[in-house]
């Protein structure tokens with residue numbers, strides 16, 4: 001696969017299009033620069049990829065299909081809005097133009113290297129792919145893009161089950177019930193409070209906060225965003241699909257799903273923060289949250305028996321609760337119990353109490 005070399009910011013080294021396409025806001029949220037300003041999150045891929053298999057294992061059934069559906073609707077919404085924006089500028093984009101555009105974006109967002117190999121209008125889209133962040137989720141993303149452009153449901157499959165380098169998205173009849181529900185959830189999105197007082201030092205050339213280029217090596221030519229401290233791969237991807245999957249899981253399985261997710265994220269966070277240890281601190285790690293669109297810490301109270309922590313605009317309350325729990329435990333070197341003290345819209349409020 002040949003991919004054109006991507007333009008790089010001469011000052012900070014990030015791909016130039018990241019600053020053009022995205023805005024880092026003072027409220028702890030990243031959004032696209034273009035309407036409808038869809039929220040994005042910098043996801044830790046190991047955390048994301050560990051989460052869904054671990055949930056499946058705990059609850060005893062495979063939720064992969066649900067995750068793919070969430071991603072499908074996310075991809076559909078994104079492609080729809082991209083096509084709409086081009087139309088509003090007075091031009092009707094051909095589907096293949098949108099596919100090629102999104103393929104290019106995928107390398108910037110770290111999702112994978114992808115190119116359009118074949119296209120039969122209304123019937124089939126074949127993609128050559130490499131270095132994909134998650135096979136089921138990426139298939140979901142692309143089937144949604146196909147659905148938006150062809151107005152038909154796309155069924156994604158590997159061309160060769162043994163060699164995962166080519167995806168065929170084939171038009172099929174829809175399965176409305178689950179799809180309609182997830183689509184409604186995606187449209188609902190997650191509540192965001194515009195207030196915020198974060199101030200970043202921005203790159204004078206591309207406008208991305210300079211802290212991002214310090215924390216990540218961002219190589220669009222390989223679709224690799226790597227966190228320097230941990231060596232972990234990250235992606236910049238839509239927030240709503242993930243939130244919608246968690247909400248549908250909650251409807252199906254009850255509120256206990258939050259506790260399950262939080263427990264899995266806590267285990268992951270302990271391992272993660274033990275791994276980076278050394279040079280960093282709890283405060284320094286908390287300050288990274290808003291830069292990743294995880295939300296904005298607005299309160300950190302320390303007392304003899306624990307912590308009170310509040311996050312405005314969490315991208316996912318159960319995941320962040322677990323992150324914070326494992327973070328505090330690792331830096332304190334002690335065990336805490338967690339109490340989630342009510343989740344108002346757009347706020348996560350936690351009490352962590354020392355266990356003796």
Ligand SMILES: [Zn+2]
Nearest residue numbers: 009012203206
């Ligand atoms: Zn720059």
